[in-house]
Amino acid sequence: MKKLINAPDAVVGEALLGMEAAHPELVVDHELQIIYRGDAPVAGKVGVISGGGSGHEPMHGGYVGMGMLDAACPGAVFTSPTPDQMLAATKKVDAGRGVLHVVKNYTGDIMNFEMAAELAVAEGIEVKSVITNDDVAVEDSLYTAGRRGVGVTVLLEKTVGAAAEQGRSLDELAALGEKVNSNGRSMGMALTSCIVPAAGSPTFDLGDDEMEIGIGIHGEPGRYREPRGTAAEIAERILAPVVGDFPLQRGDTVLAFVNGMGGTPLLELYLMYGEIAKLLDARGIQIGRSLVGNYITSLEMAGCSVTLLRLDDELTELWDAPVNTPGLRWGV
Amino acid sequence: MKKLINAPDAVVGEALLGMEAAHPELVVDHELQIIYRGDAPVAGKVGVISGGGSGHEPMHGGYVGMGMLDAACPGAVFTSPTPDQMLAATKKVDAGRGVLHVVKNYTGDIMNFEMAAELAVAEGIEVKSVITNDDVAVEDSLYTAGRRGVGVTVLLEKTVGAAAEQGRSLDELAALGEKVNSNGRSMGMALTSCIVPAAGSPTFDLGDDEMEIGIGIHGEPGRYREPRGTAAEIAERILAPVVGDFPLQRGDTVLAFVNGMGGTPLLELYLMYGEIAKLLDARGIQIGRSLVGNYITSLEMAGCSVTLLRLDDELTELWDAPVNTPGLRWGV
Amino acid sequence: MAAVRLHSLQAWLREFAKLIAENKDYLTQLDSAIGDADHGINMDRGMRAVVTVLDNEEFTRVADLFNKVGMTLVSSVGGAAGPLYGTYFLRFGINAGDVAELNAARLGEAFLAGLEGVVARGKPEPGDKTMFDAMAPATSAYNAAIDSGHELAGALQQARAAAEQGRDDTIPMLAKKGRASYLGERSIGHQDPGATSTALLFAAAAAALP
Amino acid sequence: MAAVRLHSLQAWLREFAKLIAENKDYLTQLDSAIGDADHGINMDRGMRAVVTVLDNEEFTRVADLFNKVGMTLVSSVGGAAGPLYGTYFLRFGINAGDVAELNAARLGEAFLAGLEGVVARGKPEPGDKTMFDAMAPATSAYNAAIDSGHELAGALQQARAAAEQGRDDTIPMLAKKGRASYLGERSIGHQDPGATSTALLFAAAAAALP
Ligand SMILES: Nc1ncnc2c1ncn2[C@@H]1O[C@H](COP(=O)(O)OP(=O)(O)O)[C@@H](O)[C@H]1O
Ligand SMILES: Nc1ncnc2c1ncn2[C@@H]1O[C@H](COP(=O)(O)OP(=O)(O)O)[C@@H](O)[C@H]1O
Ligand SMILES: [Mg+2]
Ligand SMILES: [Mg+2]
Ligand SMILES: [Mg+2]
Numbered sequence A, B: 001m002k003k004l005i006n007a008p009d010a011v012v013g014e015a016l017l018g019m020e021a022a023h024p025e026l027v028v029d030h031e032l033q034i035i036y037r038g039d040a041p042v043a044g045k046v047g048v049i050s051g052g053g054s055g056h057e058p059m060h061g062g063y064v065g066m067g068m069l070d071a072a073c074p075g076a077v078f079t080s081p082t083p084d085q086m087l088a089a090t091k092k093v094d095a096g097r098g099v100l101h102v103v104k105n106y107t108g109d110i111m112n113f114e115m116a117a118e119l120a121v122a123e124g125i126e127v128k129s130v131i132t133n134d135d136v137a138v139e140d141s142l143y144t145a146g147r148r149g150v151g152v153t154v155l156l157e158k159t160v161g162a163a164a165e166q167g168r169s170l171d172e173l174a175a176l177g178e179k180v181n182s183n184g185r186s187m188g189m190a191l192t193s194c195i196v197p198a199a200g201s202p203t204f205d206l207g208d209d210e211m212e213i214g215i216g217i218h219g220e221p222g223r224y225r226e227p228r229g230t231a232a233e234i235a236e237r238i239l240a241p242v243v244g245d246f247p248l249q250r251g252d253t254v255l256a257f258v259n260g261m262g263g264t265p266l267l268e269l270y271l272m273y274g275e276i277a278k279l280l281d282a283r284g285i286q287i288g289r290s291l292v293g294n295y296i297t298s299l300e301m302a303g304c305s306v307t308l309l310r311l312d313d314e315l316t317e318l319w320d321a322p323v324n325t326p327g328l329r330w331g332v
Numbered sequence C, D: 001m002a003a004v005r006l007h008s009l010q011a012w013l014r015e016f017a018k019l020i021a022e023n024k025d026y027l028t029q030l031d032s033a034i035g036d037a038d039h040g041i042n043m044d045r046g047m048r049a050v051v052t053v054l055d056n057e058e059f060t061r062v063a064d065l066f067n068k069v070g071m072t073l074v075s076s077v078g079g080a081a082g083p084l085y086g087t088y089f090l091r092f093g094i095n096a097g098d099v100a101e102l103n104a105a106r107l108g109e110a111f112l113a114g115l116e117g118v119v120a121r122g123k124p125e126p127g128d129k130t131m132f133d134a135m136a137p138a139t140s141a142y143n144a145a146i147d148s149g150h151e152l153a154g155a156l157q158q159a160r161a162a163a164e165q166g167r168d169d170t171i172p173m174l175a176k177k178g179r180a181s182y183l184g185e186r187s188i189g190h191q192d193p194g195a196t197s198t199a200l201l202f203a204a205a206a207a208a209l210p
């Protein structure tokens, strides 16, 4: 296992020591494993928190700061955090106007956030949740766990975070979050597996000439496996279902987000972005904003995902608004 | 070869298409393969350009923009660009106050930039070069190629770029560049090799229980190989020679930069940063600023490097100055 | 009929922790195939925390014991298994109440309350390929055996067998809940990790409770 | 004594391109061991560009031909090899001058001018484990052979043999220039990729020039 770690069990706690040392503007609760912006609670602002398994960095801890999250709760690698963490974070960031929970649609995350919300409400804090479920690789159905929350989560944390800075109410933010989620779709693919530190070996095996399409961000196997394709083929494979699912129309404007899974060089991500841009252009879809890089990762997995967010003036303005976090920073 | 590419020979050219599509504020010359900031030449400002082999992204192309570089010349993967590229870039960014070449100390880069400078001077443009050679893994000697330029290059492009925005002269910038270089030291290590796309197989083989210490950023083997250590052991291995080489004194303040080689998750880089911070603290060295992430990479290599830059007020202020590039962005 | 005393209930939990530790890699391997390779790691982290509680705290009431066990799991496991097993033991304890021991029938009611907690939390349905598919038949088998006059030990053996059968029955199922559901058809042919840990829960009961 | 005509010089370049293409992977492999795994790729890219030039342009003067070849290598190779081989051919052409053919002695002078160009550009010293260590002995061998009255073909065979010997002699050397120097002692025992491509340059000369 080729990892820069001391002991598998200590990875998350020790990484938090590093986060704290590198970002004096953040406050870390090491006992409960929570990352706060230094000035939380921010008077007059609805608190926005998120959390999920570790191994997706910079998400979520790297998105704590002005214009995004007030707190993030990292769980063990690929394991939802616990209600204790979410409850403590909720209490701390509440400035009296309530707290929004940004939750990715995974059974574990949903249930743990649900328990935390029940406990917070019992303590008199207003809590709403917004759930991301943008992964079109997964069939959506009322009778299943439904789609996974992936790339849209980053865009939602950014835009809803910006709206929270404007002073919008908890209800408004929850509605905005649903708007963002319903205007976003993603799909990912992997060239290699990742290795969960505590497991010590690859979650799945892929032949040197295979790739996995429709992968999640936890080393879950994808929807199907096929011979490794060129970047152009892969772009079509993952973009077509995304565009088709909305479906997007000629003339629509999107934020195009090509995300690396962690082990793919930026050089290749830009190459992929070029392919995606070509395909969007051919379909008459405008790129209003773009994001290329490792923003929601799956440890050292090689591969990428594409996320499209249909933009209107409101979302564009919220995307452009100042943000000051370790993972996204502009305008300040 | 698990890469998101179409054809090995086309990687750099196609990645540039993606860069252009993702960053409308940049201008790309596809024929010569040069990335310019959109407003080059900037009136009243000395031009600052750099270049080097591709495969180190975001360096250098990702550092083009206000507050850093006016242009970057990417070569083939791990291969210095050619004098044609550097000459064209030099001519285009010259606003009459001359052009600074930021060159990493590799035989190829040195010779190609030298030829370009000769040609530019022949055309009446004032050119100076500043060379980075911060890698303490390599023995320094007048009779050899000397130390490699690695992590300090990023910090130099940032600080010298900021000084150029202030309107400093070519001579002043060259002197500042030397100051930055002489106040910076680096050392790196690898857990895995990378794969040059055109070569198609790993540059070197490392057993599952080995690591390579003193690695460069081109898949060059390091200084020695030893059994894989814990993060704490690795931190000591790479930090001690860096601190010792200055040597740093108790009370010195540094910018501490933990850089990922491309294939190591951010989670682990933060963990490493925590270890480095602990070791600096034990030595009485203050961390004034920090940077953690993939900033000067070696394709998909797993591993990291540590760079320390001794700070004074001038360098701290230049580091904090606004910058607006794909790879580093703040203050605007 | 013999009553189950507090120390037996604690022995049950310790035995469960032991079986989880022994099967940690196996559970994680099962979760690799159709999930995210952490079920064994998660359960082991949680049950080690439970054992630490048992080592350090005195309990005189069943409700207190299981309230603490449930909260410990909720606080230390995370993922899907944390809230599910956590809720299971919380509801088990609430149902058992402020007593120092349980007779066989009351034990069956507590098992059922735990199961209902899992249903409330996760909304699993039969055949969804989850821990429910081992837990529900085990609970029914136990209660049916007690109703038809079996001894505690025999009823627990039937519960264990039913849990194991339920676990095996998850293999051909197409997952509809949890992470495995993302795989669609590809989830068929794999044994559910949660159903497997639940079979260990009832194996531990059969070994330690009578 | 036979003169070397322009078409022979072009044949030399084409033969060099062919040998580089055939040895592309081998050169890259050598560069993997003590460099950055691109020497074969670099040289092949450059020599393919040279062949394209030869296919598309007419040359009547040696100086023009090699000026173009040198500039093409400088513009297409990059790395260390680009300026070094580029300068080699640029200086070769300048020395040869505005002529349509070279006699054996003038060819030797041009070889020497090329070598001096490499020295000016890269400052290699004997034993530094670079292309110089194949190029210098080859050039000396050629000129010594011509001086002592050998025919062109024989002299080129001696140059080829000296280049190959020089290439092999790089194996035990400790690198002092280029990327291999970063390895220090670990560079010992490996053959230098640039010396290897230089041996091909003289092998091509021996095959195509006479
Ligand atoms: N909605 C649900 N209801 C009941 N059990 C579930 C549900 N979702 C998942 N499970 C159970 O949880 C197990 C996975 O647990 P674990 O791997 O610890 O959590 P995660 O899936 O969050 O990584 C599955 O094997 C399944 O038995
Ligand atoms: N200073 C130098 N003088 C002469 N030859 C050199 C020098 N530095 C490197 N070389 C030659 O260049 C070769 C490497 O070329 P190449 O791999 O194409 O360039 P790079 O090292 O930039 O990747 C070496 O094997 C060596 O023969
Ligand atoms: Mg999990
Ligand atoms: Mg090279
Ligand atoms: Mg799991």
Ligand SMILES: [Mg+2]
Binding pocket: D031, D035, D036, D037, D038, D039, D079, D179
């Ligand atoms: Mg090389």
